[in-house]
Amino acid sequence: MNRLNQLFWRRVKESTQMPLQSLVVLRILTGLFFLIIYSPFFFWIGEVPQVFFYPPILSLANLFSGFPPAYFFYVLDILITLALLGVTLGYKAKFSGIAASLLLFIGFNWQYSMGKIDHNILLLTFLGLMSFSGWGTKAALVPDTPEPEGRKEKVTSLLAVLLCFGMFSAGFLKAYVWIDFDPTMNGFLRWYYSGLYGKETDYFLIKYLQELPFWWLDIMDYGGVVFELSPFLFLLLGRKSWRLWLLGATLFHLMNLLILNIPFTPSFIIYLTFLNLKGLYPKVEQLFAKKTNRQIFVGLIVLLGINRFLYSFSIPFSYFEFLKQRDVIMYLALILWVSAACLFARDIWKLSFSQSDPT
Amino acid sequence: MFSKKFTLVLAICLLVPFGLRLISSKLEPYPALLFPSGDKQVQVPLDSPVPNYRYSDLYGFTPEKGWVNIDEESFISPIPRNYLSFILENKKGLFSENSDIEVKNQPSSKPIKNFLMRNQEKKLSKDERKEIAEFFKQKLISQGFDSTRLKIVEYQVVSYPQTSKVDLSILSEEIINFDE
Numbered sequence: 001m002n003r004l005n006q007l008f009w010r011r012v013k014e015s016t017q018m019p020l021q022s023l024v025v026l027r028i029l030t031g032l033f034f035l036i037i038y039s040p041f042f043f044w045i046g047e048v049p050q051v052f053f054y055p056p057i058l059s060l061a062n063l064f065s066g067f068p069p070a071y072f073f074y075v076l077d078i079l080i081t082l083a084l085l086g087v088t089l090g091y092k093a094k095f096s097g098i099a100a101s102l103l104l105f106i107g108f109n110w111q112y113s114m115g116k117i118d119h120n121i122l123l124l125t126f127l128g129l130m131s132f133s134g135w136g137t138k139a140a141l142v143p144d145t146p147e148p149e150g151r152k153e154k155v156t157s158l159l160a161v162l163l164c165f166g167m168f169s170a171g172f173l174k175a176y177v178w179i180d181f182d183p184t185m186n187g188f189l190r191w192y193y194s195g196l197y198g199k200e201t202d203y204f205l206i207k208y209l210q211e212l213p214f215w216w217l218d219i220m221d222y223g224g225v226v227f228e229l230s231p232f233l234f235l236l237l238g239r240k241s242w243r244l245w246l247l248g249a250t251l252f253h254l255m256n257l258l259i260l261n262i263p264f265t266p267s268f269i270i271y272l273t274f275l276n277l278k279g280l281y282p283k284v285e286q287l288f289a290k291k292t293n294r295q296i297f298v299g300l301i302v303l304l305g306i307n308r309f310l311y312s313f314s315i316p317f318s319y320f321e322f323l324k325q326r327d328v329i330m331y332l333a334l335i336l337w338v339s340a341a342c343l344f345a346r347d348i349w350k351l352s353f354s355q356s357d358p359t
Numbered sequence: 360m361f362s363k364k365f366t367l368v369l370a371i372c373l374l375v376p377f378g379l380r381l382i383s384s385k386l387e388p389y390p391a392l393l394f395p396s397g398d399k400q401v402q403v404p405l406d407s408p409v410p411n412y413r414y415s416d417l418y419g420f421t422p423e424k425g426w427v428n429i430d431e432e433s434f435i436s437p438i439p440r441n442y443l444s445f446i447l448e449n450k451k452g453l454f455s456e457n458s459d460i461e462v463k464n465q466p467s468s469k470p471i472k473n474f475l476m477r478n479q480e481k482k483l484s485k486d487e488r489k490e491i492a493e494f495f496k497q498k499l500i501s502q503g504f505d506s507t508r509l510k511i512v513e514y515q516v517v518s519y520p521q522t523s524k525v526d527l528s529i530l531s532e533e534i535i536n537f538d539e
Contacts, residue, residue: 008366044438045437049490054479056388057479058388058475059390115445116441118441121390154361157361158361158369161369170394173381174396174397176398177400178398185402185403186402187397189400193412197514198414198444199441211521214403
């Protein structure tokens with residue numbers, strides 16, 4: 001049993017280990033991702049009537065009998081902004097990342113107390129978990145103390161296992177219901193209808209699905225199930241196969257966006273963990289090495305933080321007014337998933353033709 | 360790397376919430392590392408039209424145009440629009456005075472279940488109904504509708520083979536009068 005355990009984690013480690021420089025770049029990209037693209041706010045919960053309070057039965061919010069007062073959410077948003085600034089600028093990034101993750105958990109716990117849980121949990125776990133990787137030890141205003149040897153490998157391994165399990169949790173029930181060899185029933189078509197009629201969305205290719213021959217629908221059902229149940233296998237097969245699965249994942253999200261109009265951008269930054277970003281490190285290092293560069297960078301990031309404050313307090317001129325529009329969300333997701341697919345394809349290409357492992 | 364004990368604890372932390380969701384989606388804990396399942400199916404119109412999807416639409420009233428489709432995003436704002444159907448589903452007695460949601464709390468039996476379900480099985484008070492009516496009336500006014508009326512229409516989608524053509528039939532209509 002112990003041998004099997006060691007073998008499992010060794011295989012995972014071999015597939016997922018990344019250079020520290022790559023994780024440092026990832027920290028800054030993560031901060032920017034949270035400050036610009038996927039920036040959760042909770043101040044609006046203060047305006048929601050208490051009647052809508054319907055928390056998950058097994059949740060922290062169900063220990064309470066209603067939403068907290070409005071000021072609670074304003075304070076929460078302010079603290080989240082400060083924590084995200086800390087992550088991006090590397091101001092005690094470990095503490096800031098853990099704090100941001102916990103604060104976001106608290107906020108989403110209340111947001112999901114309206115009868116629906118959105119499944120972005122891995123993103124919050126990612127933020128907390130990566131804080132232990134040592135990503136705040138370089139290119140930082142106040143660098144963290146270095147992590148013990150082997151810690152970053154543990155972190156990336158654990159993140160990969162959590163991602164694989166998340167996919168498995170999505171695919172397991174689908175496999176039970178969708179793999180029925182009955183062409184008269186289809187699961188993918190239900191997702192399609194809920195987009196078309198439930199969410200009334202009509203971007204990209206959504207209108208054309210029904211014009212395809214129906215055997216396509218079965219391919220979507222079976223393909224979706226195989227994709228969601230397969231990541232553990234690819235993870236254990238090795239480094240290249242894990243990247244191949246990640247490339248498949250970016251194409252899967254791209255297809256979901258084009259046909260079902262589901263953007264699911266939180267996964268983007270999680271997948272980036274397993275992309276070697278080491279090439280960008282010298283530029284990131286320069287941002288912090290020279291005083292002028294550092295001042296400009298800090299100034300810009302603080303401006304992003306101020307922008308979050310403006311939006312939290314409903315003061316005009318925040319770019320979130322623009323970014324939260326449905327058109328922008330959809331086209332931004334398109335850019336992100338196309339970029340991610342190209343980057344992973346390039347990474348696999350490089351991995352295939354390089355003599356030694358780039359990490 | 361990780362010890363056997365750690366792997367075991369990790370497996371328990373991941374599998375217990377997963378097992379709970381398998382038993383019932385209402386038992387899905389938060390936080391728990393789970394991705395959306397969405398395993399339901401619909402009928403495929405292979406060679407003849409089939410009724411295969413239901414959805415609801417909301418309408419507001421204007422004296423000039425009659426019943427007009429409501430912009431649901433503004434109507435439920437600041438709550439995200441994709442929560443609307445869940446709110447209407449979970450709070451079935453939201454608009455009705457004669458709600459079929461009953462207070463099931465009986466202090467003498469099953470205290471843990473009663474505690475866990477108290478928020479879900481809570482009956483709306485008169486004040487809460489008033490609060491919710493006021494919330495939606497303001498939303499109707501902001502979209503230029505008569506604040507006293509709201510119509511919920513449930514549609515049935517009938518799909519045809521190999522075409523994007525669909526028919527919509529009305530399954531039910533309910534007019535909510537906020538001033539009653």
